[in-house]
Amino acid sequence: MIDRDAYCRELEAYLCRKNDGHLIRIVGPAFERVMGWADQGVPVKVAEAGIDRYFQRYYKKGPRRRPVRIEFCEADVLDAFDEWRRAVGVSLVAAEDPEGGPPVEEPAAAPPRPRRSLKSHLDSLMARLTVLRGSDKLHGIHDDALDRAIRGIEPLRLRAEQARGDERQAIVQALDAIGTELLHAIAQAAPAPERENLTAEAARELEPFRGRMPADAYRQAREAALARLVRLRYGLPDFSF
Numbered sequence: 001m002i003d004r005d006a007y008c009r010e011l012e013a014y015l016c017r018k019n020d021g022h023l024i025r026i027v028g029p030a031f032e033r034v035m036g037w038a039d040q041g042v043p044v045k046v047a048e049a050g051i052d053r054y055f056q057r058y059y060k061k062g063p064r065r066r067p068v069r070i071e072f073c074e075a076d077v078l079d080a081f082d083e084w085r086r087a088v089g090v091s092l093v094a095a096e097d098p099e100g101g102p103p104v105e106e107p108a109a110a111p112p113r114p115r116r117s118l119k120s121h122l123d124s125l126m127a128r129l130t131v132l133r134g135s136d137k138l139h140g141i142h143d144d145a146l147d148r149a150i151r152g153i154e155p156l157r158l159r160a161e162q163a164r165g166d167e168r169q170a171i172v173q174a175l176d177a178i179g180t181e182l183l184h185a186i187a188q189a190a191p192a193p194e195r196e197n198l199t200a201e202a203a204r205e206l207e208p209f210r211g212r213m214p215a216d217a218y219r220q221a222r223e224a225a226l227a228r229l230v231r232l233r234y235g236l237p238d239f240s241f
Helices: 004-018 029-040 044-060 070-088 118-134 143-160 165-189 192-210 215-234
Strands: none
Touching: 004 029, 004 044, 004 070, 029 070, 044 070, 044 192, 070 192, 070 215, 118 143, 118 165, 143 165, 165 192, 165 215, 192 215
């Protein structure tokens, strides 16, 4: 089970860092709202990713006028949680949405996500993997895996622009296989302590859902959660389209 007080303290500290050290206490209605996230099983790292999304838009609005309250981040937190659930394959834990207090500033609305073509998605993947290969983020130990992924994507790019129907679906499936192979290779080559830490974090994320999942479903969800954490840890792009 999630330690509710620790969950709240961790998000309060994270929000403080995002607010350049300005502490906004999570109390009263804000506390109840955050506890609603905990009751739904929103992992702390997923909630932090949602907070990051809000701040990215807030920075684009120009000089910040005042610290951000946790309530303003809720839409982005729940959006990030919904993506996480779909990625790892778990269903939602029912929880009531508590009423929040009046905001001190109108939150920025989350914009609709632009739909891009399969060709542009592949181009973006190639660019990001090439930059990653030239960086020291992977410390050179995964260059072979990155090279294989890049070589695998290149012919898909040539087919993607005119692909339709079954051909397009075949490209998407091939891309998923390349992404899965890359993540597996990096996870296997990671130092043992780091791999163990990521595995333990994946299990913690799924703990609120484990009691309602069959063994096979839990195993698949744990593998998907670990793959997501590996991708985030090493700055890998999301291959899914």
